[in-house]
Amino acid sequence: MDPEHPSVLIVEDEPDLANLYAAWLDEGYDVSTAYDGTEALESIEETVDIVLLDRRMPGLSGDTVLDTIRERDLDCRVAMVTAVEPDFDIIGMGFDDYLVKPVSKDELHSIIDRLLLRSSYDEQLQTLFALASKKALLDAQKTEAERKTSQEYAELEDRLAVLKANVAETMEELLESDSYRRLCQDITRETVFED
Template sequence: MSTNQHVLIVEDEPDLATLYATWLEDRATVETAYSGTEALDAINGTVDIVLLDRRMPGLSGDTVLETIRERQLDCRVAMVTAVEPDFDIIGMGFDDYLVKPVSKSELLGTIDQLELRSTYDQQLQEFFALASKKALLDAEKTDAERKSSQEYAKLEDRLAVLRANVDDTMTALLEKNVYRRLCQDISREPITSE
């Protein structure tokens, strides 16, 4: 991860916010907010990545996320929460979802992936976000639950469309000889330190 990233940690448990900040301090400019209201005051055009607790007293992480997207701020958002995922996540505008407890390597890996995603166009960002949601639901829900969900069916349809669009984009990149560098970036494992 480059050192010029600005990460906002939104966590109502100060000890946990401090721990995350400590893990990231050598790799990014880190700011913390301990409530949804503080988060909205702190989020501006300089924030690249938001680590957002979903369940907080007062203004919830869900509301903070909606406001970030309504403001059309160009930042990646990872929900870092104890709330187990359900089908309601499909309509949410986050880029990744981590269920607490979160290890240092998990958090750093997520930050690395969010930074990588932000370098690609909006089409790829949407594809990665939806693929992450599908993978999460595939791991957490039974086959019968997924088959009975209209939201999940819409998610699969949208992924199919995006996959075709991404293939077209890859073809265009291949013609411009950028494809090889793109594939190398995607396949590269992030280097993290414990």
């Protein structure tokens, strides 16, 4: 990842919309577009940092593209940007975040900033944030009654609870570790000397 100019691939079957997104993002990112799933899979490579992916496209759907990205084990963050309202099926999907169209320029910039920040986290934290995003999305879109009757949602809550406990345990171990304390001191010293 080039921190100065992260790369964003926009996968959108409506060319006017894809080009609008590209124009909104062009100033801060290295932007490329793909107008269908096949083109996306042909153009995606190891250097793509963020993929903005439409779910419903003719030919290869965004869901299939997402599955292929994860099967290839590409180290990129994926945000679904789609008109498809989320349902409990999203729990098992491998995306990092989800936006429902229409989206604004500010929303696109915000989601990319969040995903770039998450890229710096370890795998455990990336998973935690991806699951927390799904839960927040479903909390906003589904009634309490729908959530209570969904087995998938219950499993999502269980996974989140386990991950939160694991992260808390890891943080506790780090805080107790003398090497972590020394690392923090070194970082503080570096910052002071740079100022």
